[in-house]
Amino acid sequence: MTDLASLTHRFWSYVPVCRHGRSCRRCCWDWQGHRLPQQYGQLNVDGHSMPAMRLALILAHGAELLPLSHGSYPRLFALHRCDRPPCVNPAHGFWGTHGDNVRDERVKYHAFIARRVQMTRQDLDRLARRSAQLLLT
Numbered sequence: 001m002t003d004l005a006s007l008t009h010r011f012w013s014y015v016p017v018c019r020h021g022r023s024c025r026r027c028c029w030d031w032q033g034h035r036l037p038q039q040y041g042q043l044n045v046d047g048h049s050m051p052a053m054r055l056a057l058i059l060a061h062g063a064e065l066l067p068l069s070h071g072s073y074p075r076l077f078a079l080h081r082c083d084r085p086p087c088v089n090p091a092h093g094f095w096g097t098h099g100d101n102v103r104d105e106r107v108k109y110h111a112f113i114a115r116r117v118q119m120t121r122q123d124l125d126r127l128a129r130r131s132a133q134l135l136l137t
Helices: 004-012 050-063 097-136
Strands: 044-045 047-050 077-080 093-096
Touching: 004 050, 004 077, 044 050, 047 050, 050 077, 050 093, 050 097, 077 097
Parallel strands: none
Antiparallel strands: 044 047, 077 093
């Protein structure tokens, strides 16, 4: 079993921290180790692949959530506030259930769609005004 000190050292060796330092809550810290095709970071711990944001939260908030055995761990997900899969800044992560993850995704998806629709309407209004100005000149 990997000891916490060596796991901590190995984990942070894959994380370039921003110029503000490890206390920065604003910037994303992108995982530089192995990534899945969806860009989520992974680290091998005792022969099992662990999500990098999960490890960031464990290392930042307590080792009691380390894997129990054979890669099993509590059914909490490491969710991203920033929605950037490679980010492992613990300030950007939070624990949630599968239901929390689905709700978070829906809220953010609907907010994204609303912004796109709003932008499209604004663009069309601007275009209509500009077209009217060109026709009047």
